[in-house]
Amino acid sequence: MASPAITQTAQPLEGLRLAASGPPELAGPAAAHLRLLGAGTQTGRTGPGEDGAAHLALSGAGFSAQSAHVTWAVDRASGITDEATVQAATGIMAVHGRRDGAPRGLAVDYAATATGVLAVQGLLAALVGQARGGPAARVDTSADRAGLLAVSQYLAAAGADEGEAAEIAPGGPPFTSADGTLFELETLDPGAWAAFWRALAAPSDAIRAGWRPFQFRYATACAPFPGALHTTTRAHTWQRIREAAAGTGAEVCRLRTLAERAAEHDGAAPWELAPYGSGHRIPRVTPTAARPLAGLTVLEAGRRIQAPLAAHLLGLLGADVIRIEPPGGDPLRGMPPTSSGISARWLALNRGKTAVEIDIKSAEDRRRLLGMAAEADVFLHNWAPGKAAELGLDHQDLAGVNPALVYAYTGGWGTNRIAGAPMGTDFMVQARTGVGEAARPLGEVPAPSLMTLLDVLGGLVGAEAVLAGLLTRERGGRGVRVDSSLLGASDVLLGPALRRARRGQEPRRPAGFRRPLPTADGWIAPADACGAAAAAYDLTSLPTGAALAQLRTHGLTATAVTADPADLHHDPRFAGSISRDEHGAPAVPDPWSLV
Structure with a gap:
């Protein structure tokens, strides 16, 4: 088909009309993002339908109609x-x-939120494909696929050739001060860790024993610290703890409430799109419905989870992803547990990418990187704030060699949105923005999840932002700077809770919300609408299958809780969908299909 005409557009979906229907938990997040990207609401939209699915459709502005199911x-x-x-x-x-030693539901709608972002990704990718001369596509995605993507690193580790490098056992932050302040602690430096605890007179053996679980908590989702560390913080005031952190290079962050976050929330979108330069790249490969980004090149200089996951998703949509690694390769390639000698977690985010070693401290290698950027479509990184400008690799620098480049930064706090913000890591952003309170219902002590909620959701939002940037470029003929952040991901996740807080309502879910019920041999989780009724039955003497059957006789819906990610390989609910890659590492299915 002919590509839609190039227009100067301020928003990538300007001129398109949106029709949305279906369960608000599924349709709402996606529709909100599509409207933020410029889509207008179509009148006369359809009702919820009979299949329980959400339906999204975009039309107009010279594009063939695009739909998502x-x-x-x-x-x-x-x-x-x-x-x-x-x-x-x-x-x-x-x-x-x-962290608590038993399955626990998140009191926020994490899977539904991620699913909404995935639906938007699919629609944006299909429109990018159309703009480059490809066909329209129908996008199918589901919350169970989003859930599998969210746990993909934990699943990969559970199915690796060797065991975890750190103990999986209950325990972890937050810490509590003598005056009752709950707080998170962050440092990437073992010296700063030790100095902080010495300043508070913690026992030396507890300091040594605590570093390893603290260091690996991002991988294991738990941190079984010696109890002496918690005892130590309870002996000091919050002011003294802050002084100890300031004097040793560690960082601490008080757990903020949802009401506090709602009061300061600026209502900003989770990404910023700023067109710059000029120029339009002629498609080298005609995309297909299934691979709308075919022929596009993404340069990724990412670390940890957020940027690598964003680039991974772009690769699944057909882009060629070239990963920039330091001399000797990414040190996380060898992080245990491994499959065929390669970190299973690393493979979950980086399989299928081409690696090129670049020493960004070398002027010669930076010139080499600029040469690569001149031929690329996207440059994506999550370096520390200010590092790109220091290296001469900021968007102005790369625009000089490629004015049609989509320059994407995925960071912690966004652009000047939080004054005096601490280190922009997952758990610190959770603490600072109220996720720790929202993740648990009323009656429970707030605590950030040790599952990397925001790193994963931040990666999804980052990929969404890049796709919005690509569509802006294709429609406007200009390069685009794209910024996304863990803060933006937090605001997306907390949207309903923040709205309740602004209305003066209780922002947290009620006591007991989304709590699994024990059976004789495991756990079951009632559907949200059935939780209170199901909790009235004592199921502890029944096997899980019998407990589910008993609830069904009372008209109550529930499902078995997967107690170990390793069990997903054999779970009939996902029959045949979880595979193994060429290294033998578990691989989750693509989160959407485009046909």
Whole structure:
């Protein structure tokens, strides 16, 4: 088909009309993002339909109609029918509950939020494909696929050739001061860790024993610290703890409430798109419906989770991803547990990418990187704030060699949105923005999840932002600077809770919300609408299958809780969908299909 005419557009979906219907938990997040990207609401939209799915359609501005079909589960017979059952089946409850020693539901709608972002990604990618001369596509995605993507690193580690490098056992932050302040601690430096605790007179053996679980908590979703560390903080005031951190290079952050975050929330979109330069790249490869980004090149200079996951998703949509690694390769390639000698977690985010070693401290290698950027479509990084400018690799520098480049930065705090913000890591952003309070219902002490909620959601939002930038470029003929952040991901996740807080309502879910029920041999999770009624039954003497059957006789919906991500390989609810890659590492299915 002919590509839609190039227009100067301020928003990538300007001139397109949106029709949305279906369950608000599934349709709402996607529709909100599409409107933020410029889509207008179409009058006369359809009702919720009979299939329980959300339906999204974009039309106008010279594009063929694009549609997305969003469900709770690929298999409607799986018993996965809502947020609670998705979290239970996909292992989210198991991973989130490691800190507490038992499966625990997230009191925020994490899977549904991620699913909405994935639906927007699919629609944007299909429109990019159309703009480059490809066909229209129907996008199918589901919350169970989003849940599997969210736990993909934990699943990969559980199915690796060797065991974890650190103990998986209950325990972890937050810490509590003598005057009752809950707080998170962050440092990437073992010296700063030791100095902080010495300043508070913690026992030396506890300091030594605590570093390893602290260091690996991002990988294991738990941190079984010696109890002496918690005892130490309870002996000091919050002011003294802050002084100890300031004097040793560690950082601490008080857990903020949802009301505090709502009061300061500026209502900004989770990304910023700023067109610059001029120029339009002629497609070298005609995209297909299934691979709308075919022929596009993404340069990724990412570390940890956020940027690598964003680039991974772009690769699944057909882009060629070239990963920039330091001399000797990414040190995380060898992080245990491994499959065929390569970190299983690393493979979950980086399989299928081409690696090129670049020493960004070398002027010669930076010139080499500029040469690569001149031929690329996207440059994506999550370097520390200010580092790109220091290296001469900021968007102005790369625009000089490629004015049609989409320059994407995925960071912690966004652009000047939080004054005096601490280190922009997952758990610190959770603490600072109220996620720690939202993740648990009323009656429970707030605590950030040790599952990397925001790193994963930040990667999804980052990929969404890049796709919005690509569509802006294709429609406007200009390069685009794209910024996304963990802060933006937090605001997306907390949207409903922040709205309740602004209305003066209780922002947290009620006591007991989304709590799994024990059986004789495991756990079950009732659907959210059935939670209170199901909790009235004592199921502890019944095997899980019998407990589910008993609830069904009372008209109550529930599903078995996956207690260990390793069990997902054999779970009939995901029959045949989890494979192994060429290294033998577990691989989750693509989160959407485009046909």
